[in-house]
Amino acid sequence: MTRPLRQLGFLxxxxxxxxxxxxxxxSVLRIIELGEQLGFDSAWVRSRHLQAGISSPLTVLAAASQRTSRIRLGTAVIPLGLENPFRLAEDLATVDVLSGGRLEAGVSxxxxxxxxxxxxxxxxxxxDVEDFTYERIARLLRAVRGxxxxDFEGTVGIETFHRGIQPHVPDLAARIxxxxxxxxxxxxxxxQGLNLLASSVVRAEDESPDVGFDFDAIQRRQIDAFRAHHPRGERARVSIGxxxxxxxxxxxxxxERYEAYVASRSARVGVPQGPGRLLFAQDLLGTSEQLAERLAGxxxxxxxxxxxxxxPFTFEHEDYVQILEDLAMKLAPLLGWTPGLTPPAAPGR
Structure with a gap:
């Protein structure tokens, strides 16, 4: 049984x-503004370092926070291997304050x-000694939680110092x-009680003798394992992308351009790529009725x-406008979505 779509975002x-x-x-800021006008619940930006893509997502989202008032602003994802958890905790809290509590912080x-x-x-x-394990997220969580x-708290001259990160946002950890x-x-x-971002890339962990590597089956196993170990169980937040x-x-x-784009990427579907043995999801292209049927499957x-x-990475601004408009006005309503009316479920409810 398919759950009605409650939250719609874009990346x-x-x-x-x-x-x-x-x-x-x-263009990114204008697209986020348009997303809010169309009723999208969230807008997410990637992190791209040493590339011609957004290298400082929190800076971009800070700017977006001043041009929007409702849409939630997310990072998908910030690779913590390139970050100091102490400083990142300060930046996350600052952007959350500037946005009025709208930050959704995705990390890896x-x-x-x-x-x-x-x-x-x-x-x-x-x-040669940096730790890139889960402990890096644990450090971030401890800092964000306050x-x-x-080991010092007090006043030096006219300056007052705290033991924990400032500003401190009590509920920000629940939005990581x-x-x-x-x-x-x-x-x-x-x-760890985190939220789960399931993207269009997974590791090739299991092979079926009948169909080979099944991206959808692998991703579903990840979702089920996540909820089986989460304190909130079936109520734990998961998004797919x-x-x-x-x-x-x-x-x-x-x-014609969209079809060429999808065709150029289709050969990698079902075939593990690179030393990480990564599997990529099939891009979904078609009318909203066709897409709703494929998603339901x-x-x-x-x-x-x-x-x-x-x-898609390489499209023009006008293409993104068309895609967002069709998503919000055609496809998402077929999936049970209501524009911009339902807030995310609060942790513990």
Whole structure:
């Protein structure tokens, strides 16, 4: 049985021209503004380092917070291997305060991509001893929850110091999400009481003798393992993030480009990629009626009531406008969604 869709969001990478980066960043802010106008519940940005994509998602979301009033603002995801949990906790809390409590902070762990090439620029003196395990998330959680990061509290001259991170937002820890790719990481996230970001990429963990590697089945196992170990059980928050491209109001030229984009990525579906043995979900393209039927057939979609649609990386601003409008006005209502009326369930309820 499919759960009615309660939360609808979208995710963008925010590409820009390195020679003129402002228009790309401005496009992201305009897209987030449009998302709020269309009733989307959340807008998420990726983290892209040493690429022509958003390298400082919290800075972008701080700007977006001043141009919106309702839509929730998320990171999907911040790789903690490139961050100091102490400083990141300060930035997360600050953006949450600026947004009026609308931040949804998605993070991940692991050795950073291309670490061998950037480690000396990132950690000149400690690159061989940095801890990229779950402990890095645990450090962030402790800091966000207000546990001491200093053994001093008091006044020095006219300056007052606290033991814990400032500003302190008591409920921010309940809005931290873990981006996972394996049953093991999903299980760990559940034991920690985190929220689960299930993306369009998983690790190839199980192979069926009949169909090979089944992305949907693997992702559903991750969701089930997460909830089996989460204090809130079936009420634990999970979102999935497939690439979905509705064509209801697209022009023939747009549809042709969209079809070419999906075709160029289809060969990797069902085939583990790279040393991490990553599996990619099939991009979903079609009319809203066709897409609703395909989503209903996914075991992972039937297990959730939150959807964060990943926008294709390389499209134009006008394409994103068309896709968002069709998502909000055509597809999501077929899935039971009501625009911008239902807030996320509070932890513990």
């Amino acid at each position: 963008t990478i925010g590409l820009f021209d390195p020679a003129d980066p402002r228009p790309g960043h401005e 762990v692991g050795v950073p991509m291309n670490y061998e090439h950037l480690k000396r620029g990132l950690y000149p003196d400690t690159h 546990e001491p990061v200093s 999400w873990h981006g996972v790719g394996s049953v093991g990481s999903a299980t760990w996230a559940g034991t 497939p690439v979905i491209i509705p064509t209801d109001s697209a022009t023939p030229a747009q549809i 996914l075991a992972s979609f039937r297990a959730v009531d939150e959807l964060v649609v990943a926008l």
